[in-house]
Amino acid sequence: MNEAILILAAAAAVASGTPLMLAALGGLLSERAGVINISIExxxxxxxxxxxLAAQGTSSIAVALVAGMLAGAALAAVHAFLCVTMKANQIVAGLAMVIFGSGVATFLGKSVEGQAIAVRITPCDLPFLSDIPVLGRILFQHDPMVYASWVLVVLVAVYFRYTKPGLTTRSVGESPATADVMGVRVAAIQYCHTIASGVLAGLAGAYLVLARVPNWSQAATTSGLGWIAVALIVFSSWRPLRLLAGAYLFGLALRANFTLQAAGFGSIPAEVLSMLPYVLTIAVLILLSAFDKSSRLGAPAALGKPYFRNER
Known part of the structure; x- marks a missing residue:
């Protein structure tokens, strides 16, 4: 495998890992506040x-991105209502939201099935940085959403580590009863972060159709990336910077089919190579399950546990 193919593979991993990272970062926001979000798909x-649909109607990338974020936020608001207000089982509620979201997407997209999108997000090389040998080709010859995703990761990392609202959110995820005693509005924190989770997941879906797939096909648009994003949150131990590295690892696995075929490994069936990211997901979850889930992986202590204020 020559150097040019390796560079192309690394660059493709960054591009393919970006929607994964955006979706997983959204899930991390929700789960840091104690609400499991498996409804990312x-x-x-x-x-x-x-x-x-917004892109077809307006030919505006900005309007399309906003429409995607609002749609994700709307579904997340329903998820928050079920989990925070109604105290529903968060796993069951998440599965219900996946089924509901998939059904609505199928219904809305039926009229445009197979159509090519009207506008697309195009690459934008960063001046000077894109000319750096090797590294410039891998990191600095992408579209603006890739660069924006790096900023988001840093902002989320700083938010949870150094800001008062971020530390308050972490306290809600660890012990909502203690946070409540200190005057924190637990339900408001969980609502806000769950809806923010939907905003980023919706943005990830919008980015997929605007940059990564050529036309609308409900069955092949996300191709299960939402489920990989859920696994990526666990893989990253709920840490934003580690999540970024994990997203690119999974992005590399997503592009392995094309990379290995280009390198001349034609003897490996394409169907087998296409399974690699999902096999990697299963392998990661099996390996992580061998460790103590709370103390070693860094999961919030109250993750998935509805908070009943009268039972403090």
Whole structure:
């Protein structure tokens, strides 16, 4: 495998890992506040179909991105209502949101099935940085959303580590009863972060249709990326910077089919190579399950546990 193919593979991993990172970063926001979000796949599909329809109607990338984020936020608001207000089982609620989001996306996208999108997000090389040998080709010859995703990761990392609202959110995820005693509005924190989770998941879906896939096909738009994003949150131990590295690792696996075929490994069936990211997901979850889930992986202590204020 020559150097040119390796550079192209690394660059493709960054591009393919960006929607994964955006979706997983959204899930991390929700889960740091103690609300499990396994409905990312449904939110991504809602964001994707809304962005596609908005792009077809307005030919505006900005409007399409906003439409995707709003659609993801709407589904996340329902998820928050079920989990925070109604105290529903968060896993069951998440699965229900995936089914509901997939169904709505199928219904809305039926009229445009197979159509090519009207506008696309195009690459924008960063001046001077894109001319750096090797590194410039890998990191600095992408579209603006890739660069924006780096800023988001840093902002989220700083938010949870150094700001009062971020530390308050972490306290809610660890012990909502203690946070409540200190005067924190637990429900408001969980609502805000769950809806923010939907905004980023919807943005990930919008980015997919605007930059990564050539036309609308509900069955192939996300291709299960939302589920990989859920695994990526666990893989990253709920840490934003580690999540970024994990997203690019999974992005590399997503592009392995094309990379290995280009390198001349034609003897490996394409169907087998296409399974690699999902096999990697299963392998990661199996390996992580061998460790203590709370103390070693860094999961919030109250993750997935509805908070009943009268039972403090």
């Amino acid at each position: 449904g939110m991504m599909l809602m964001g994707a179909v809304s962005a596609f």
